[in-house]
Amino acid sequence: MKNILKTKELGIGAILLLVCIIITLINPVFLTADNLADVLKANAVLGILAVGMTLIIITGGIDVSVAAVTSAVAVAIGHLMLYLPDHPVSLVVVFAAAVFAGTLLGMINGFFIVKFSIPPIVVTLGTLSIISGALLFITNGNYMSGANFPEVFTAFSKYEIFGISILIYILLFFSLITWGILKYTVIGRSIYAFGGNSVSAVRVGISMKKVQYFIYGYMGFLAGIAAVTQTAYIRAVDPNGLLGFELTVIAAVVIGGASILGGNGSIAGTLLGTLLLGVMQNGLILARVDSYWQNLVTGTVIILAVSYDHLQKKRIDAQTAQIEVK
Amino acid sequence: MKTKGMAFVVSLLLVLLLAACSTDSASEGGSSDGENVNETGELTIAVVPKLVGIPYFNASEAGAIKAGEELGVNVIYTGPTEADASQQVSVIEDLISRGVDVIAVAPNDSDSLTPVLERAREEGILVMDWDTPADPNVVDLSVNQIDDFEFGEAMIDKLVASMGTEAGEIALLTGGLSAANLNTWLDAVEEVVADKYPDLTIIQERIATNERQQEAYQITLDLLRANPELKGILAVSTPAPLGAAQAVQERDLQDSVSVVGSALPTDSGPFLEDGSLDAAILWNPEHLGYLTVYLAKELAAGNMPQNGDVIAGEIGPISVDGKKVIMGPPTNFVADNYQDYDF
Numbered sequence: 001m002k003n004i005l006k007t008k009e010l011g012i013g014a015i016l017l018l019v020c021i022i023i024t025l026i027n028p029v030f031l032t033a034d035n036l037a038d039v040l041k042a043n044a045v046l047g048i049l050a051v052g053m054t055l056i057i058i059t060g061g062i063d064v065s066v067a068a069v070t071s072a073v074a075v076a077i078g079h080l081m082l083y084l085p086d087h088p089v090s091l092v093v094v095f096a097a098a099v100f101a102g103t104l105l106g107m108i109n110g111f112f113i114v115k116f117s118i119p120p121i122v123v124t125l126g127t128l129s130i131i132s133g134a135l136l137f138i139t140n141g142n143y144m145s146g147a148n149f150p151e152v153f154t155a156f157s158k159y160e161i162f163g164i165s166i167l168i169y170i171l172l173f174f175s176l177i178t179w180g181i182l183k184y185t186v187i188g189r190s191i192y193a194f195g196g197n198s199v200s201a202v203r204v205g206i207s208m209k210k211v212q213y214f215i216y217g218y219m220g221f222l223a224g225i226a227a228v229t230q231t232a233y234i235r236a237v238d239p240n241g242l243l244g245f246e247l248t249v250i251a252a253v254v255i256g257g258a259s260i261l262g263g264n265g266s267i268a269g270t271l272l273g274t275l276l277l278g279v280m281q282n283g284l285i286l287a288r289v290d291s292y293w294q295n296l297v298t299g300t301v302i303i304l305a306v307s308y309d310h311l312q313k314k315r316i317d318a319q320t321a322q323i324e325v326k
Numbered sequence: 327m328k329t330k331g332m333a334f335v336v337s338l339l340l341v342l343l344l345a346a347c348s349t350d351s352a353s354e355g356g357s358s359d360g361e362n363v364n365e366t367g368e369l370t371i372a373v374v375p376k377l378v379g380i381p382y383f384n385a386s387e388a389g390a391i392k393a394g395e396e397l398g399v400n401v402i403y404t405g406p407t408e409a410d411a412s413q414q415v416s417v418i419e420d421l422i423s424r425g426v427d428v429i430a431v432a433p434n435d436s437d438s439l440t441p442v443l444e445r446a447r448e449e450g451i452l453v454m455d456w457d458t459p460a461d462p463n464v465v466d467l468s469v470n471q472i473d474d475f476e477f478g479e480a481m482i483d484k485l486v487a488s489m490g491t492e493a494g495e496i497a498l499l500t501g502g503l504s505a506a507n508l509n510t511w512l513d514a515v516e517e518v519v520a521d522k523y524p525d526l527t528i529i530q531e532r533i534a535t536n537e538r539q540q541e542a543y544q545i546t547l548d549l550l551r552a553n554p555e556l557k558g559i560l561a562v563s564t565p566a567p568l569g570a571a572q573a574v575q576e577r578d579l580q581d582s583v584s585v586v587g588s589a590l591p592t593d594s595g596p597f598l599e600d601g602s603l604d605a606a607i608l609w610n611p612e613h614l615g616y617l618t619v620y621l622a623k624e625l626a627a628g629n630m631p632q633n634g635d636v637i638a639g640e641i642g643p644i645s646v647d648g649k650k651v652i653m654g655p656p657t658n659f660v661a662d663n664y665q666d667y668d669f
Contacts (some may be wrong), residue, residue, distance in 0.1 A: 027552060029551060038548065042544050042547070047667040052427070070445075136379045141379030141384070142380070142381055143539065145593075157523055202541055234540050234543060234572070238538070240379065241538055243407075281544075281548075285530070285533070285548040288552070289530075291503060291530070291531060292503065
């Protein structure tokens with residue numbers, strides 16, 4: 001059992017390693033600590049959102065409103081910061097407000113999904129349209145420059161521990177928490193059970209409502225965290241900056257081995273999926289690949305990675321089946 | 327089970343398609359002001375930008391609306407919420423059914439608009455392009471902000487002047503690889519580099535940033551990492567120079583890497599101040615919006631513009647070559663003058 005768990009992410013990990021080796025051979029700059037830190041920092045937002053999305057996809061659901069929720073929270077805290085004094089407490093206020101607003105928006109998704117049993121994709125598409133429409137109306141798409149943010153926020157965004165940006169620690173921290181939830185808590189095991197077979201899950205006494213409220217609320221919570229991370233990363237608020245980003249988030253989760261039909265998926269896999277996307281973007285520039293070819297290369301690597309991953313899984317499944325027969 | 331999975335995937339795709347449509351229709355509610363345009367008897371001019379809700383097109387909207395008020399014509403300023411060709415087609419289809427008199431469009435992709443613009447002409451609607459040229463065969467008038475070659479040359483000259491050397495590596499950032507006007511400027515830049523500055527090396531051809539500041543920022547960080555010898559960045563599309571400048575600022579490379587690009591003065595301010603952006607070169611987008619509506623009205627009255635016309639006392643003198651109108655030379659926005667502009 002332990003071996004299987006270990007090999008589950010092997011396929012995607014192997015491809016990632018291969019890509020890293022090839023890029024390093026072309027341009028050794030890739031394998032410098034600074035560059036790897038760049039990759040992680042640039043993909044912290046993607047990672048945080050993808051981790052939350054993993055829980056939803058494991059249950060067979062989907063949330064296409066994540067990018068819009070993140071943008072909405074970013075705009076909200078951007079405006080909030082114009083009124084906050086330059087004091088460490090302001091940071092706490094920003095985080096609290098972001099998490100509150102995000103969770104609230106996530107709970108609204110959860111409410112419609114649970115209360116009216118509307119398929120998640122329909123509900124979240126609706127909230128996606130509403131939120132992005134409202135955002136465009138309110139902001140008119142104008143950037144907010146970070147020049148007016150409190151000094152303490154700028155300092156926070158540049159803060160490093162052992163030379164590694166705070167944003168990377170945020171990603172690692174919430175990945176670890178989410179991994180813990182999935183592995184060691186009742187709700188975490190319920191998420192897997194629910195995605196594996198919702199009818200049996202209900203029969204053994206798992207509350208469908210509770211699980212769904214939790215995952216969509218938690219997604220909103222992480223979107224709030226992602227909004228702070230995003231604002232810290234670009235030190236500005238761009239209401240259009242994440243338009244269409246939900247597809248990248250879902251891609252990271254699916255590349256990481258989660259099944260869009262539910263029941264399958266892991267935090268480690270999702271992080272590897274996120275890394276693969278991030279490494280590709282960084283690596284193609286480092287390898288000086290012409291823009292015209294970049295999308296083609298990215299697409300090819302993704303298909304290779306996912307095919308290899310699925311082959312690997314099939315082999316493992318075949319082996320386990322054999323053992324059971326014997 | 328397999329068919330069920332298939333059905334799910336198909337419905338997923340359908341729903342995503344629906345999402346694409348719904349965002350597009352959401353945008354059209356914004357600036358419509360005349361449901362039954364034919365009954366008013368007034369001239370109705372539709373101005374379609376590449377997308378709504380970015381500062382550049384907000385500024386041109388302000389100019390177009392102002393012209394509408396001053397010249398006594400109806401102006402509908404509407405467009406997609408993303409720089410997407412198919413969404414723009416459906417916006418134009420809606421405008422055709424609403425029976426406007428003139429459609430002026432800034433195409434996201436000129437080829438994909440040709441069929442719908444042909445249909446507009448069959449319906450007796452005058453078709454113009456502005457900001458970015460459409461297929462010349464389907465337009466009655468083409469409003470260009472600038473002479474493309476002159477603009478490209480102005481940008482690369484300014485970049486070389488900021489770098490203080492005519493040798494070294496430079497990178498070209500663009501909003502998108504299929505945007506016709508951006509490509510024309512970069513063609514000009516490449517031509518000037520080949521003729522005038524043979525010692526400059528352009529790395530990696532053109533680098534796309536999807537019209538997003540954040541993407542330009544991220545890509546420039548990677549570029550600076552991969553090319554420690556990089557001396558200059560020339561960025562076209564309005565968000566790209568800001569993202570590039572931000573990356574230069576982040577790495578404290580203001581003194582060794584020059585950035586020049588087409589950006590709006592107010593957005594550029596913070597970057598011009600500390601030298602991370604050396605110069606923003608652009609025309610006045612408000613004037614462009616105004617000029618478009620003015621020429622549309624004249625066109626509907628059967629008047630073609632004349633070489634050397636000055637519009638509203640401050641736009642131009644324009645130059646006219648057949649159907650092609652050029653607004654005038656570009657303006658340099660630098661640390662000393664950006665505060666004089668309010669767009």
